[in-house]
Amino acid sequence: MENDDADSTPPQGGRAARQNRPRVLPSSRRGRKTFERIFEATTALAAELGFEGVNTNLIASRAGVNIASLYRYFPNKQAIFAAISERLTADFKTEISGLVAQIDAGRPWKEAVADGMRLAANRRLISPGSRSIRIAIRLSPELQELDALETRAVSAMLADLMMRRSGAEPERAILAARVAIELAAAILDLLLSEPASDAEALASEASDAFIRYLTPLMEMPVSPQPLHS
Numbered sequence: 748m749e750n751d752d753a754d755s756t757p758p759q760g761g762r763a764a765r766q767n768r769p770r771v772l773p774s775s776r777r778g779r780k781t782f783e784r785i786f787e788a789t790t791a792l793a794a795e796l797g798f799e800g801v802n803t804n805l806i807a808s809r810a811g812v813n814i815a816s817l818y819r820y821f822p823n824k825q826a827i828f829a830a831i832s833e834r835l836t837a838d839f840k841t842e843i844s845g846l847v848a849q850i851d852a853g854r855p856w857k858e859a860v861a862d863g864m865r866l867a868a869n870r871r872l873i874s875p876g877s878r879s880i881r882i883a884i885r886l887s888p889e890l891q892e893l894d895a896l897e898t899r900a901v902s903a904m905l906a907d908l909m910m911r912r913s914g915a916e917p918e919r920a921i922l923a924a925r926v927a928i929e930l931a932a933a934i935l936d937l938l939l940s941e942p943a944s945d946a947e948a949l950a951s952e953a954s955d956a957f958i959r960y961l962t963p964l965m966e967m968p969v970s971p972q973p974l975h976s
Contacts (some may be wrong), residue, residue: 768832769820784810785817786834789827790876796881798828825889832884834879836897837871842866843901847908856912856965857958864931864950864957871938872946882939883962914966923964931957 773779787954792801803824807814821827843866846859871878884890905928906920917924931953938944 761843764812765909769826770818770822773820781810781812781816782820784812785820786831787828789824789831790880792876793828793879793883797879798842798887803827825887827881827914828883828887829890829893831880832890834891835880836893836900839870839897840900840904843870845902847904850908851911856908857890857954860957861950861954864935864954865947867931867953868934868938868950869936869945872942875942878942885936898925898928898932909961909964912965915964915967923961927957927960 773782788806790800792805792809796805801824803817803821804814805828806824807817810817821830843863846863850856850859850890871881885893902921902924905924906915908918909915909920909924910917934949934953934956937949938946
């Protein structure tokens with residue numbers, strides 16, 4: 748049996764997230780290489796077979812690791828898909844944070860939104876495997892909590908931006924951010940079922956819907972602070 752050294756415990760989340768997390772995280776270089784082989788094999792198999800066609804035996808065989816090593820890290824295939832999705836989400840959040848910083852620095856927000864929609868569209872088309880990972884996260888009941896966590900995280904960044912720009916009330920900003928993101932995601936997710944669709948056109952439609960909905964909150968004047976005697 749492979750020995751990848753003792754590893755750290757993964758972070759906790761909600762019930763579904765805990766059930767679909769790695770058992771442990773690798774701390775050694777050998778363990779990290781095993782993780783990467785498992786990720787690469789899962790992504791390739793997802794592209795070929797879809798979520799339902801993938802199982803842990805196939806993943807272990809394609810990755811070149813024994814099944815005991817795979818189960819040492821992951822309790823089930825959902826945990827592997829979830830870990831890959833979280834990595835993709837972290838990359839996407841970094842990109843969105845960069846766009847928010849550009850808006851704070853003076854870039855027109857509508858221009859930044861258009862770039863963000865192109866990033867989100869491309870994310871769905873990076874590779875057939877990555878697209879299959881997102882389909883699994885969106886459609887699998889066991890993994891939908893991850894999709895909700897991502898939406899809430901990006902919504903929080905957008906809501907914070909609205910509050911800084913216009914003084915929008917926190918509850919209103921958070922609700923509006925979530926609605927706008929879900930609206931845009933529904934448009935862009937057409938690329939999951941119809942990957943041959945015009946990604947640029949869908950990104951443009953998503954941008955237009957997003958901007959029209961949020962313009963009142965993004966551009967309303969900040970309420971003046973009352974003067975104190």
